[in-house]
Amino acid sequence: KQEVTQIPAALSVPEGENLVLNCSFTDSAIYNLQWFRQDPGKGLTSLLLIQSSQREQTSGRLNASLDKSSGRSTLYIAASQPGDSATYLCAVRPFGKGSNYKLTFGKGTLLTVNP
Amino acid sequence: SAVISQKPSRDICQRGTSLTIQCQVDSQVTMMFWYRQQPGQSLTLIATANQGSEATYESGFVIDKFPISRPNLTFSTLTVSNMSPEDSSIYLCSVERDRGSTEAFFGQGTRLTVV
Numbered sequence: 377k378q379e380v381t382q383i384p385a386a387l388s389v390p391e392g393e394n395l396v397l398n399c400s401f402t403d404s405a406i407y408n409l410q411w412f413r414q415d416p417g418k419g420l421t422s423l424l425l426i427q428s429s430q431r432e433q434t435s436g437r438l439n440a441s442l443d444k445s446s447g448r449s450t451l452y453i454a455a456s457q458p459g460d461s462a463t464y465l466c467a468v469r470p471f472g473k474g475s476n477y478k479l480t481f482g483k484g485t486l487l488t489v490n491p
Numbered sequence: 492s493a494v495i496s497q498k499p500s501r502d503i504c505q506r507g508t509s510l511t512i513q514c515q516v517d518s519q520v521t522m523m524f525w526y527r528q529q530p531g532q533s534l535t536l537i538a539t540a541n542q543g544s545e546a547t548y549e550s551g552f553v554i555d556k557f558p559i560s561r562p563n564l565t566f567s568t569l570t571v572s573n574m575s576p577e578d579s580s581i582y583l584c585s586v587e588r589d590r591g592s593t594e595a596f597f598g599q600g601t602r603l604t605v606v
Contacts, residue, residue: 380533408592419497419583419600420534427592465533469593478524479595481533 378403380468382482389456390490397451397485399466404447407472411440411451412465414484420465424451456489463487493517497584497598504574504605511570512601514584519564524585525557528600534583540567574605 379402389395399409408427412420424433424440426449432441439452453460463484470477494517504510514523525537537557538546546559560568571578584598 408594410595412597417501417581417600417602419495419581420597422492422594422596425592425594467534467595469595478536478539479534483531483533 378406378468378470378480380466380480380482382464382466382485384485385483386486386488388488388490391456391458393456393489394452394454395456395487397453397464397487399449399451399482401447401449401468401480403470404444406444406468406470408469409440409442409449410467410469410479411438411449412467414463414465416463423464453487456487458489458491461487461489493520493586493588493596495584495586495596495598497601499601500599501602502604504603506575506605508574509570509572510574510603511568512582512584514567514569514598516565516586520586520588521564522587523561523567524587524595525559525567525569526583526585526597528581528583530580537569537582571603574603576605579603579605 381400383398410425411423414420426433426442437454442449463486465484467479467481496515523540526534528534536549537552538548540546540559540561542561542564558570582601
């Protein structure tokens with residue numbers, strides 16, 4: 377059974393700092409990995425998706441890397457801003473289609489960027 | 492991306508009552524997914540809703556408690572029946588799009604408090 381762990385559970389940084397969020401998974405046979413942002417009490421916003429064959433993806437100040445063999449992904453946020461404050465979730469998708477092949481989510485990292 | 496409209500965004504309900512959550516997608520999709528996120532926890536898949544057939548429920552979730560409708564390819568509802576305080580959670584609707592890889596998108600979520 378796939379398990380996804382995100383460390384740290386919470387992180388507080390001053391504005392402008394570069395930071396790294398970690399995601400690890402137990403079964404390396406994944407199809408892709410997705411990073412999401414969730415504001416308090418709200419839904420999820422997709423940030424980046426990395427295919428299993430890819431090493432990294434970039435969008436603006438965000439860079440996500442994937443090391444499938446070691447079961448790890450990182451989300452790098454450059455020059456953090458107070459507006460980046462949110463919970464960041466990673467989710468892994470196995471190979472296959474249909475309801476038996478569902479996403480497994482981590483519990484998230486709560487990021488606070490202090491002005 | 493996908494535009495998913497979910498409503499209500501939040502509600503406070505009396506125990507023993509039922510609440511129906513609506514999810515509207517901007518284009519046709521084969522499967523729609525309903526998730527629950529209990530306080531401090533990650534997302535748990537409740538069921539997969541297919542148009543024209545019964546929803547497929549995950550272990551621990553039953554149709555009597557969480558009846559789902561899927562009348563067409565752009566709309567679904569989830570009802571939380573006979574609510575108790577333990578049902579207080581964020582409920583999320585999700586769809587997936589294939590653009591070279593399967594990517595999940597989420598609605599804004601429904602924050603339910605049962606008193």
